[in-house]
Amino acid sequence: MSRAVEIAYVKVREGILSGAFAPGTHLKEAELVEFCGVSRTPIRSALNRLVADDLIEMHRNQGARVKEWPEDDVEDLFALRTLLEGHAAACAAGRISLNELEKIELAIEEMDAVLASRKPLTVKTREFLRLNAVVHASIWQASGSARLQSILTKLVEQALQVRTAATFTLERIAESHHHHKELLRALRAGDSVWAEAIMRSHIRAAQASLARPAD
Amino acid sequence: MSRAVEIAYVKVREGILSGAFAPGTHLKEAELVEFCGVSRTPIRSALNRLVADDLIEMHRNQGARVKEWPEDDVEDLFALRTLLEGHAAACAAGRISLNELEKIELAIEEMDAVLASRKPLTVKTREFLRLNAVVHASIWQASGSARLQSILTKLVEQALQVRTAATFTLERIAESHHHHKELLRALRAGDSVWAEAIMRSHIRAAQASLARPAD
DNA sequence: AGCGTGCAAATTGTATACATTTCTCAACCA
DNA sequence: TGGTTGAGAAATGTATACAATTTGCACGCT
Missing domain, CATH: 1.20.120.530 (GntR ligand-binding domain-like)
Incomplete structure (x- = not known):
């Protein structure tokens, strides 16, 4: 993973696993830009990986949400x-x-x-x-x-x-x-x-x- | 998946599964741009998904390669x-x-x-x-x-x-x-x-x- | 001949501008 | 009052310009 993508991936991932981004939270790209200090391009790349990790969900034109699992x-x-x-x-x-x-x-x-x-x-x-x-x-x-x-x-x-x-x-x-x-x-x-x-x-x-x- | 990303994902994926892109092939973004008819941004998005599918591998600054599995x-x-x-x-x-x-x-x-x-x-x-x-x-x-x-x-x-x-x-x-x-x-x-x-x-x-x- | 060195071209990584879609909310009508 | 509509804002999707890195190759040195 390239430099900026890795920064974004790690920071957002940690935010999710630590609970700072609660399940259901809408992760807006603009917010993540200042949170991570890189531009939208690597942010989006990182979000794609988090989808693969099943940590977030993305829907067309609706951005990313922290996945919430049913209790069962x-x-x-x-x-x-x-x-x-x-x-x-x-x-x-x-x-x-x-x-x-x-x-x-x-x-x-x-x-x-x-x-x-x-x-x-x-x-x-x-x-x-x-x-x-x-x-x-x-x-x-x-x-x-x-x-x-x-x-x-x-x-x-x-x-x-x-x-x-x-x-x-x-x-x-x-x-x-x-x-x-x-x-x-x-x-x-x-x-x-x-x-x-x-x-x-x-x-x-x-x-x-x-x-x-x-x- | 958004329009252009889906086009790129489907076309490249079919290319791999059909064998048109043989295992080991280096998928250059510029080539995929003309192959798919969309710009590099959605191409890269699609490539990220193909990594998650275990169909390609990407290494920093070295682009994407069609994954080749050992015989065994x-x-x-x-x-x-x-x-x-x-x-x-x-x-x-x-x-x-x-x-x-x-x-x-x-x-x-x-x-x-x-x-x-x-x-x-x-x-x-x-x-x-x-x-x-x-x-x-x-x-x-x-x-x-x-x-x-x-x-x-x-x-x-x-x-x-x-x-x-x-x-x-x-x-x-x-x-x-x-x-x-x-x-x-x-x-x-x-x-x-x-x-x-x-x-x-x-x-x-x-x-x-x-x-x-x-x- | 063999092996570094360094420049140029090609390729990928990042940022940003622009396009498109969705959301918000207030004005309007029934 | 409740619902509809539409304009503006906000957010995402796409394209492209620019930066950084890698690669290929010619050149010169030993």
């Missing part, structure tokens, strides 16, 4: 994630390299450190989520399917819009952490069935914790 | 299609409406007519493929997941680029036709397991016929 859509989103992340884990189990295994192991060790530290919950949560993303991305990569990787990247991004509001408890994080460790064992054993099963549980548990954020 | 990529493509179309069929079985069932039935009856006719094989193939697309699209729709629908639309489009070279025999078409009929029975019975299984067979058989086009 979370179910659909996680159903697909469960299916595809499970598939990715199964594929990965059969072909993951030692190098990639080590990367996941390292992330999990970092998680241990974060959880054992005396940082406040919000900081732990933020760092855990970052490492969580590393683990998942590694598995997608190890699955060997660039297509699967790009689809899952998009799905998770959409899930983020929902998740921002969710609260995380130590119990929830610990459960997720245990899933990761078990997943690592399954991958190291090259056991596709095991890897797929634990990954599916991992995603469903995440969905369940969204439904009842007080857990 | 067909396997990955069909693995995902099998997984997702199977899932779509299973979802559809549980919630399809009489109206949608009828639409599929109608398409299948039209297929009967086409196959019974005395048209040449190439014509039969073309009409069969069109009706095949109708059946699949109906099931995606009936699955109730817009996301699944859009992902599968893209995957099939990519498969088309491969399939253009494939040859179709009457036996192959007849087999596919039988799959459709069985699928309809499974859907009508509301049997998710059955629907998913036959759909998975249907996709794998299509893949197998690609691998050995002489079948």
Whole structure:
């Protein structure tokens, strides 16, 4: 992506994911021009990409709107994630390299450190989520399917819009952490069935914790 | 999509899918301007959409190239299609409406007519493929997941680029036709397991016929 | 001959002017 | 009062001019 387009894409995307541009908001090009500091041309290019990310909608002569998902859509989103992340884990189990295994192991060790530290919950949560993303991305990569990787990247991004509001408890994080460790064992054993099963549980548990954020 | 963008999108897309723009071809904006009869602005907009469709690639300051997939990529493509179309069929079985069932039935009856006719094989193939697309699209729709629908639309489009070279025999078409009929029975019975299984067979058989086009 | 160097042409990136469409709102009529 | 209409404003769509980058090739150097 070229310079100005990238600026516009990142700034608008962050605005959407952070909630600064709420779902349903009409993104006027003139406003984005001053918000991003580039002209309309790269703005429009960036908007096209955001359409591809399913983060906004555009209709002829009516500009761009931040997409709003129906409440029951979370179910659909996680159903697909469960299916595809499970598939990715199964594929990965059969072909993951030692190098990639080590990367996941390292992330999990970092998680241990974060959880054992005396940082406040919000900081732990933020760092855990970052490492969580590393683990998942590694598995997608190890699955060997660039297509699967790009689809899952998009799905998770959409899930983020929902998740921002969710609260995380130590119990929830610990459960997720245990899933990761078990997943690592399954991958190291090259056991596709095991890897797929634990990954599916991992995603469903995440969905369940969204439904009842007080857990 | 606005007028000029749509013209550009459709023309370039058809050029790619028909093979007029071979994989690897460098699509220069100036050439596309005269090819499409619109200015560079809508051309660029259309190119952005084609990137989202995974039909072209763009790199900074290097323009657009028609994407070329490695030979062994067909396997990955069909693995995902099998997984997702199977899932779509299973979802559809549980919630399809009489109206949608009828639409599929109608398409299948039209297929009967086409196959019974005395048209040449190439014509039969073309009409069969069109009706095949109708059946699949109906099931995606009936699955109730817009996301699944859009992902599968893209995957099939990519498969088309491969399939253009494939040859179709009457036996192959007849087999596919039988799959459709069985699928309809499974859907009508509301049997998710059955629907998913036959759909998975249907996709794998299509893949197998690609691998050995002489079948 | 092989390999940099640098200029010119080609190509893409960005900004902006202009065209077209949609929206807003007030005036008007039934 | 309620609805319709139309002019002006605002927003998007398109074309084009200009800037920045890359590419191709000739030239000169070792």
